[in-house]
Amino acid sequence: MNRINVNLEKNSYEVLIGKNISKYLFREIEKGEFYKNIFFAIDTNVNKNHPEVIDNLVNSDKYKSNKITLKLNEYSKSYSSVEKIHSALLTKGYGRDSLLVSIGGGIIGDVAGFAAATFTRGIQYINLPTTLLAAVDSSVGGKTGINFSGAKNIVGSFHQPKLVLIDTKFLYTLPKDEVVCGFGEIVKYAFLSEEKFYTYLLKNINDDFSLKESSLLRFINESVQYKSDVVSKDEKESGIRKLLNLGHTFAHAIEVDQNHKIKHGQAVIAGLNCMLNLSLQLDLLTPERFKRYSLLINKFVSEIKIKKYDAANMYKIMLKDKKNRDGKIKFVLMKKVGEILLDVEAEKKEVITAIHNGLKIFC
Numbered sequence: 001m002n003r004i005n006v007n008l009e010k011n012s013y014e015v016l017i018g019k020n021i022s023k024y025l026f027r028e029i030e031k032g033e034f035y036k037n038i039f040f041a042i043d044t045n046v047n048k049n050h051p052e053v054i055d056n057l058v059n060s061d062k063y064k065s066n067k068i069t070l071k072l073n074e075y076s077k078s079y080s081s082v083e084k085i086h087s088a089l090l091t092k093g094y095g096r097d098s099l100l101v102s103i104g105g106g107i108i109g110d111v112a113g114f115a116a117a118t119f120t121r122g123i124q125y126i127n128l129p130t131t132l133l134a135a136v137d138s139s140v141g142g143k144t145g146i147n148f149s150g151a152k153n154i155v156g157s158f159h160q161p162k163l164v165l166i167d168t169k170f171l172y173t174l175p176k177d178e179v180v181c182g183f184g185e186i187v188k189y190a191f192l193s194e195e196k197f198y199t200y201l202l203k204n205i206n207d208d209f210s211l212k213e214s215s216l217l218r219f220i221n222e223s224v225q226y227k228s229d230v231v232s233k234d235e236k237e238s239g240i241r242k243l244l245n246l247g248h249t250f251a252h253a254i255e256v257d258q259n260h261k262i263k264h265g266q267a268v269i270a271g272l273n274c275m276l277n278l279s280l281q282l283d284l285l286t287p288e289r290f291k292r293y294s295l296l297i298n299k300f301v302s303e304i305k306i307k308k309y310d311a312a313n314m315y316k317i318m319l320k321d322k323k324n325r326d327g328k329i330k331f332v333l334m335k336k337v338g339e340i341l342l343d344v345e346a347e348k349k350e351v352i353t354a355i356h357n358g359l360k361i362f363c
């Protein structure tokens with residue numbers, strides 16, 4: 001089992017990574033300064049696919065323990081789902097000395113994290129991610145929140161977990177498209193981090209996206225290590241944490257323009273391709289590097305379909321992004337793997353061209 005530390009002074013926590021490690025949850029709870037009134041928020045698909053693991057976790061005779069199972073999507077990543085968790089907590093008599101544990105993907109993690117951040121002004125929270133996307137990205141960093149009025153993640157809070165426990169056993173029951181989504185964020189980390197990891201990923205990503213434990217562990221460890229380092233330096237995204245938005249300005253616009261018919265991780269891959277195209281147009285990326293980085297993106301072409309898109313609408317959506325300042329879209333672009341530029345501005349015409357060039361391989 002590997003342990004990665006997210007160093008945030010009094011909000012510091014560990015990320016544990018390994019196979020079959022969810023059984024160590026209670027050992028970690030005993031070791032840490034955790035409350036023992038535990039409430040589980042569990043994704044219904046995980047509950048169905050891993051009944052034994054879930055039963056062993058939930059049916060503790062040592063602690064107060066209750067659970068709610070939730071079937072969520074981007075539309076129900078909403079106040080009403082937060083309300084369900086809050087109501088269950090109240091009904092079952094939980095107070096400020098409670099520990100909320102989410103077991104599921106990025107959606108339940110964001111919703112349960114926000115419920116934990118707001119219940120009695122904040123209770124303890126542990127994240128057990130069960131999708132590849134949540135394992136490599138969303139479970140670490142403390143961003144929690146919900147969608148509201150058509151805007152993604154517009155209501156939320158920074159609320160760091162007390163522990164993240166990544167058990168790779170969960171990941172083997174994921175449908176292929178969810179594995180592909182996880183790879184979307186892994187590709188982002190390969191672009192952000194260093195050439196060695198980029199080359200490793202390019203070589204070791206299976207054509208059918210099947211998972212092999214040894215390379216899977218490396219993908220997760222590298223991604224989480226990168227994210228933890230960045231979050232440790234900039235907890236609330238006032239500076240370098242913006243790096244993590246590589247490809248995401250485009251990705252969020254794609255998701256909204258496609259009415260959430262495309263999954264977040266798939267939109268990230270398409271968004272990363274728009275980012276590469278904009279970086280090329282602005283002469284940040286050489287044509288040789290662009291070609292080399294396209295090799296990785298091209299592996300996903302058969303997995304992502306965009307039927308129709310409206311580039312002008314996407315531009316409008318990007319203008320509304322909560323990360324903008326002074327009414328200008330600020331892009332995260334790249335010169336090469338590991339050499340990233342923040343807050344780059346571009347002409348509307350250039351952005352629209354990047355959208356067309358970035359999306360045409362998926363149409």
Ligand SMILES: NC(=O)c1ccc[n+]([C@@H]2O[C@H](COP(=O)([O-])OP(=O)(O)OC[C@H]3O[C@@H](n4cnc5c(N)ncnc54)[C@H](O)[C@@H]3O)[C@@H](O)[C@H]2O)c1
Pocket residue numbers: 043044045046049072073074077104105106107108110130131132133134137138139140141142143144153170171172173174175178181264265
């Ligand atoms: N907080 C952050 O920093 C952050 C970062 C990236 C993404 N996100 C958010 O994450 C969300 C996407 O998360 P996601 O891709 O994990 O989607 P998700 O939570 O919807 O999970 C995808 C699907 O997989 C199923 N599932 C989960 N675990 C499973 C398992 N082990 N076996 C079989 N099926 C399983 C779920 O039921 C669901 O149908 C988006 O809302 C995005 O905004 C947040």
